[in-house]
Amino acid sequence: MKYIEKLQYITHDIPQFTHIEQAQLACEAGAKWIQYRCLSKPDEELLTDIHTVAEICDDWGTTLIVTDHIHLNGKADIQGFHIENMDADFVALRKLVGNDITLGGSAHTIENMIRLAKEGADYIGLGPFASTNTKPNDLPLLGIEGYSTIMPQLESLHITMPILAVGGIKIYDVETLMRAGIYGVAISEAIHSADDFIEAYQDFYDAVKG
Numbered sequence: 001m002k003y004i005e006k007l008q009y010i011t012h013d014i015p016q017f018t019h020i021e022q023a024q025l026a027c028e029a030g031a032k033w034i035q036y037r038c039l040s041k042p043d044e045e046l047l048t049d050i051h052t053v054a055e056i057c058d059d060w061g062t063t064l065i066v067t068d069h070i071h072l073n074g075k076a077d078i079q080g081f082h083i084e085n086m087d088a089d090f091v092a093l094r095k096l097v098g099n100d101i102t103l104g105g106s107a108h109t110i111e112n113m114i115r116l117a118k119e120g121a122d123y124i125g126l127g128p129f130a131s132t133n134t135k136p137n138d139l140p141l142l143g144i145e146g147y148s149t150i151m152p153q154l155e156s157l158h159i160t161m162p163i164l165a166v167g168g169i170k171i172y173d174v175e176t177l178m179r180a181g182i183y184g185v186a187i188s189e190a191i192h193s194a195d196d197f198i199e200a201y202q203d204f205y206d207a208v209k210g
């Protein structure tokens with residue numbers, strides 16, 4: 001099983017910080033895992049951004065995951081991809097990228113999770129926990145009840161891969177989520193919209209590590 005970090009910072013298109021600035025701030029705060037999530041730029045601009053983010057991550061010993069854009073594999077120093085498409089064929093994706101690249105998938109239900117586990121994803125982002133401005137969607141919110149129901153079901157199915165909660169998580173939610181048995185959390189807004197980015201990241205870090 002690959003090592004997966006418990007706190008993942010997801011970059012976002014926001015006016016106050018570029019993706020590169022977010023990566024720099026997160027690394028300065030101690031981030032060991034960054035997911036570069038930019039769905040608005042053409043490949044050439046993406047690669048320019050990603051090369052710089054990869055250099056920052058390399059300097060700080062931070063893992064760089066890119067959301068989607070798996071066709072960029074091999075074109076920059078990227079350690080893995082988080083695939084948004086719930087119907088993606090992870091067996092085919094694994095064949096494409098090989099075993100060394102981390103592949104994460106999104107899930108909303110236990111059925112999604114069983115399929116991702118069978119198809120060899122390395123971790124699962126399970127959400128949305130609560131409503132979020134980062135990715136508004138119509139999906140039912142899982143809330144703490146959702147995680148408390150799903151985690152024991154996974155255990156009884158002997159699915160042991162890391163499960164990260166995602167979507168609208170605030171600092172005061174982390175302790176209860178960890179108690180529900182999740183492995184970690186993936187956060188964007190509560191960090192990038194905080195008065196102090198670095199302090200907010202570090203508060204999440206402390207909460208996740210317990």
Ligand SMILES: Cc1ncc(COP(=O)(O)OP(=O)(O)O)c(N)n1
Pocket residue numbers: 008010035037067082083084085104105106124125126127135164166186
């Ligand atoms: C760790 C992690 N978990 C979940 C997501 C969000 O995935 P999803 O909502 O499927 O992605 P988008 O459609 O919003 O791109 C994530 N990015 N990371």
Ligand SMILES: Cc1nc(C(=O)O)sc1CCOP(=O)(O)O
Pocket residue numbers: 010037127128129131132133134135137166167168169186187188189190
């Ligand atoms: C990319 C993404 N998708 C989500 C979903 O729930 O589908 S949450 C998310 C980003 C993280 O959320 P936040 O900014 O609220 O921490």
Ligand SMILES: [Mg+2]
Pocket residue numbers: 084085086106
């Ligand atoms: Mg999605």
